[in-house]
Every structure is written in C-alpha cells, then in structure tokens.
Amino acid sequence: MTDTSFVSHLECSASGERYGNDRLHGLSSTGAPLLVRYDLSAVAAAVSKAEVASRVPDMWRYREFLPLPHDRARVSLGEPMTPLIHLAGLEAEIGAPRVYVKDEGRLPTGSFKARGLAMAVSLAKYHGKTRLAVPTAGNAGAAAAAYGARAGMEVFVFTPEDTPDVTVREIAYHGARVFRVNGLINACAKIVREGTGHMGWHDLSTLEEPYRIEGKKTMGYEIAEQSGWELPDAIIYPTGGGTGIVGMWKAFAEMEEMGWIGSKRPRMFAVQAEGCAPIVRAFLEGAEFAEPWENAQTRAAGIRVPGAIGDYLILGAIRESNGGALTVTDDGEGP
Numbered sequence: 001m002t003d004t005s006f007v008s009h010l011e012c013s014a015s016g017e018r019y020g021n022d023r024l025h026g027l028s029s030t031g032a033p034l035l036v037r038y039d040l041s042a043v044a045a046a047v048s049k050a051e052v053a054s055r056v057p058d059m060w061r062y063r064e065f066l067p068l069p070h071d072r073a074r075v076s077l078g079e080p081m082t083p084l085i086h087l088a089g090l091e092a093e094i095g096a097p098r099v100y101v102k103d104e105g106r107l108p109t110g111s112f113k114a115r116g117l118a119m120a121v122s123l124a125k126y127h128g129k130t131r132l133a134v135p136t137a138g139n140a141g142a143a144a145a146a147y148g149a150r151a152g153m154e155v156f157v158f159t160p161e162d163t164p165d166v167t168v169r170e171i172a173y174h175g176a177r178v179f180r181v182n183g184l185i186n187a188c189a190k191i192v193r194e195g196t197g198h199m200g201w202h203d204l205s206t207l208e209e210p211y212r213i214e215g216k217k218t219m220g221y222e223i224a225e226q227s228g229w230e231l232p233d234a235i236i237y238p239t240g241g242g243t244g245i246v247g248m249w250k251a252f253a254e255m256e257e258m259g260w261i262g263s264k265r266p267r268m269f270a271v272q273a274e275g276c277a278p279i280v281r282a283f284l285e286g287a288e289f290a291e292p293w294e295n296a297q298t299r300a301a302g303i304r305v306p307g308a309i310g311d312y313l314i315l316g317a318i319r320e321s322n323g324g325a326l327t328v329t330d331d332g333e334g335p
Helices: 040-046 049-053 059-065 088-094 113-126 139-151 165-173 185-199 211-216 218-226 243-258 278-285 311-320
Strands: 007-012 034-038 084-086 100-102 131-135 154-160 177-181 234-238 267-273 324-328
Touching: 034 040, 034 211, 040 059, 040 243, 049 218, 059 218, 100 218, 113 139, 113 211, 131 139, 131 185, 139 154, 139 165, 154 165, 154 185, 165 177, 177 185, 211 218, 211 243, 218 243, 234 243, 243 267, 243 311, 267 278, 267 311, 278 311, 278 324
Parallel strands: 131 154, 154 177, 234 267, 267 324
Antiparallel strands: 007 034, 084 100
8 A cells, every 4th residue: 555646736627727736626726627647657667557457456456546645544435446348239239349338336326426526535534624515416415425424524415406305315314414406506516616615615516626537537447457458449428517538538648648558549429418418519519618508407317417617628538539429318319
C-alpha cells in the first residue's frame, strides 16, 4: 500500500489555468470543471501493468492514478472490478462481431455511481469535511448517502419531487436527510450551490468537484485491462451528466501517455432519452455547448439531466473519437 499521491496539479478544463493540490476544489475561477493531472513519468517508474494485474481486483488497484494521498483515508464499501459479459445473442440480432456489457450493477448501491462517490467522499474526509450535499436524479444520492454513512459524515440529498419512492427510501435508509424539490435536478443543484456558504457542506454535484471523474475513470482502466490492453472499437454509454464518458476518455489519454496502450481509441457514443437529449441535439447541430432541455421527461430518472456542466467535454470526446449521439424512447426503441 502506498501513502504517495502522484497528483501534480489541477487544471481548468476550459482555460488550462492550474490549481494546487493542497485543498479541496470546486469549479475553476471561470466556473468550469477542474481536471486532476498526474506526474505520469513518476507513475511509470512506480508501477507496471503486471503489478497492477497482481493486485486485489477492485477499483483501488489503480491507486497511482487516483488522487487520494493516503490509503488509510479510503472510504470503501468494496468496489470490485465489474465483469464484461458477452452478449452472443445480441451480436446476431444487430450484426456486430463482438458485443459486451459492463455490469456496473455489481458495485455497492447497484450502480457505477459508487466509483465516483467513493473517491469524492474519500477526498472530502481526508480534507476534514464532516457534511456533504448532493443533487440527484437517481442513483448518485443513494451512493452519496451510503459512502457518507461509511465515513461518519452528515449527508443532505436533494432530488426532484417525482423521483421514484424506492430511490428516496434507499437514500433515507442510509441515514441521509433527503428532500424532494419542486423541479428537476438543475433546481436541486441550485439549492446545494446556494446553501454551501450557510450550511458548510461540501458540494458533490456532478463535475462541480473534480474527484467523481477520477473514480469513474476506473471504468476505462478496467475495460483496457479486461480487453488485454486493446481498447474496443466502440463504447455506447447512457448519458446524463456524462462523467463516465469524460472519465473514460481521460483514462485512455493517461494510459497512452504511460505507454500502456497505443493511440487507438473507441468511438464514443452518447445515448439519451428522447424526452431529455441536450447532448444529442448539440451534437447533431454541431454546437460546442448544449442548450438546456425544456420540459425534460423520461422514466430513466438517472439520465434526466436537462443541462450538463461538462457538456463541451462530453461533446469533445464524442467528436474526437469520430463517435456519435442518439436518442431512444422510454420503451428502448431507437430512431
């Protein structure tokens, strides 16, 4: 186990402005998401692919690529590597040579949100925070509540008023204070943002702090390792706030700089619900940023995000990879 962090600095994703790693950060001075940067030459000297492969099969096996300075500050509920499941039947149906699904439901609280919240809550605990807040359209609230409870922290969760009862009950079960809000996730995020000064909580909103990306990028490391360090031709990703796409794209760049993979990249595809598709609309219109989606409606609560603060990062990854964006109906039918 290592007590060393290889973080060199944090960087504004819009301006490139640098920030130190001596404290918790939110957005940059221009209101853009921050990205964690590493001394990858030092990482290369410290760890190899073979060593990583010999470790316990969980997301922490990539610890040199993660921002937590001390393993003893780790807040964990047991985050296993999730399997790639071969879907042979679907291959014949859609005419694809090989199709796999990464089963993120194996993670604590049943979704990939565990990756990001495990990392963000760990950093908050390391820096002495005792109170957390998060807006959620679905599973992030349950993950924040569970990891906050594990860390002994007070957690406040704000969720749209029509969030399914089972989700609200799950959040409350973990001991968080959960509030239904008259509005969508953007209204919840506004409450969290405006309450920070008065309540003193650490804002865990998607991309408004830099560490959830770092947890979620471990999906990219796992996919590379599970594929023999040869990335797939395409990755199709259900997209709300889009940190999974942003995180995986960041992971691929880090691995290439390390020499762990070549320059090949998967084509990245964002899939959104027909009733809430700001990224798809912006992609089809050739826009750099996505205008907020009015009257967002979908039964897929977790991706009902009318406006993503990292829209340009999502769109950038899609375009750089020669990927795409498409909608499906709530019944699962495409265009």
